[in-house]
Every structure is written in C-alpha cells, then in structure tokens.
Amino acid sequence: MFIISLAIIAVLTAIDQLIKFAVVKNIEIGEIIKVVKFGSHDILSLTHITNDGAAWSIMSGKTWFLIGIPVAVIIAALVYMYKKRGGSRLQTISLSLVIAGGIGNLIDRIRIKEVVDYILFEPIDFPIFNFADICVVVGAVLFCIYIIFLEGKGQKYRSSESETEKADNNEQA
Template sequence: MLILFYIVASFVIIIDQLTKYWIRTYLSVGDTMVVWEGVLNFTHIQNSGAAFGLFEGFGRLFVPVAIIIAIVSIFMLNKGYINGKVLEIGTALFVGGAVGNAIDRILFNQVTDFIHFQFRQGIPNLADYALSFGVVLIFIDSVIVDAIRKRRATEPETEINEKNYDQGR
C-alpha cells in the first residue's frame, strides 16, 4: 500500500508547485483574477508564516518540521504503523502539503498563497488545503474508524461479521 502514499503525496506536491508557479508567473503580488464572480478569486499574496497566515515571519522554522514529518511518516509507513487507506491518504495529504510549502520556504523564504473564496477569510494555497484535509482524514481514522474496529473486535464472530470486516479495509 505504500504506493498509494507516494502517489498522493507526489500529486499534491506537483500540483501545488505548478499552481504556485502559474500564479507567480501571471499575477503580480496583490493582483486578483476573478475565477467565479462572487465566489472564487485568485489573489497573489506572499506569506512568510504558516498555513492560513498563522505565525507571520516565522515560516523558516517550519522547514525542518516538514522534513521531520516526511521522514517520520515514511518510517512509520515502512514499519506498518500507518495502515488502512483513510490513514494512508490522510498522512500523504499532510506530508504533501507540508513539503509543498517547505519547497516555497526554501526557494523564496515565503509561501505563495492565492485561493480566495469570497465567503471565507484568508487566502491559502493547495498545500494548505491538503494539510487541513489530511488532518481531518487522520482524525477520522484515529477516532471513527478505530472505534468501528474496536466494536467489531468485541462482536461475536459470525460469517456475516467476518465478511463485513474483510470488505471494510
């Protein structure tokens, strides 16, 4: 299953970097392009902090954190501590987002943000959304899927329960 992790994490990093490159190439800092009137704009800003503009000016501190997260995640995957599709995809999204933003911090000392939904505050990028969605999936696996596993472990063994368990993960 490691291949799923590498595909998802690589996809996030590549798409994140391509979209940021496009924004840096075609929009000057502060410029806005309307994508969907009243809903979505691309507004080019540079963020020297963390995801969603937090910790402004301390972005460089997150580079070693991203590297450690990636190394620990790959180690845990190889050792079998991260198993199941939900947890694996969540971890891949988190790692891909962390590495995508770390690349910007290393190359530019700041992160390119551009996704501006009119109905919410903040201007994140794809890596920020991948990080956030990855955390949600990790939480779902850790709380909900784990509770389902525990419940199934306490149910009496029947042919139906075994069949459902095999199809679940």
C-alpha cells in the first residue's frame, strides 16, 4: 500500500501544479471568473492571487518558516506511513492527501516564494484557496477520523480474539 500511496501523492501533486499552471497562464492576477451561480447569487468563482503567507495571509513574509514546517510534516508523515504500511486504507489515503497538498504548496513557495490561490467560495468571507489546500484539509479531517474512531480497533479485535483462543485452549487442557 505504501507504493500506491506514493503514486497517489505524485498524481495529486501533478494535478495541483497543472491547475496552478493553467490559472497563471489564463487568468490575470485579480481577475474574477464566475463559475457557479445559484439564481442571482454567486457561489464559486475562479480568481488568480498569490499569497506569501499561510491562510488569511498570516505569517506573511515568513517564507523559510513556511517552507520548514511543511518539510518536517511531510517527512514525519512519510516515515509514519512507511512504518504503518500494512495499516488502514483510510490512514494511508488521508496522509497521502496531506503530503500531496503540502508538496504542492511547497513547490510554489520554493519556486516563486508564494502560493498561487484561485478558488473563491463566495457565500462567506473566506480566504481564496487552491487544490493543495483542499487536499491538506480533507486529508487532515480523514486522519483525525481515523485516529479517533479506527486506530487500534483492529488490534483490539485481534487481541481479544487471541485471548478467547487462549481461554478455549486452557479449558480443553
């Protein structure tokens, strides 16, 4: 499953970079293209901006910090995934999403010192984001679900199963 997760990471990172390339080539900075409307209400738009900080431009200008933290998280996640490579598919997919998103934004930070953002969700005042951000958030939520509800459940089941077998063997003896 570890090799499959590396393939997932590569594909998602490539998708992120291809979308960003298309945005940079086809949408002027600040231009807004309405994509989804519901009646007279704008729901989703594409716009091209760059951000040298994190969400809501926090830590703007702290490029080395915003490079260092994702590198550490990516390495830690890869090591964890490798050690748990026989584990849950949900765990593997969630970490693959987080890693791919981290790499996608890391490429931007290293290459152009800022991140290309383009998705504008209009109904609420929310920062403009990108595909890599979606990968990180969805992956983090799925990983939290895995940790809270699933981690150790299979192990507990296996250990209770072996305890039952031991008890049966003791009764037979």
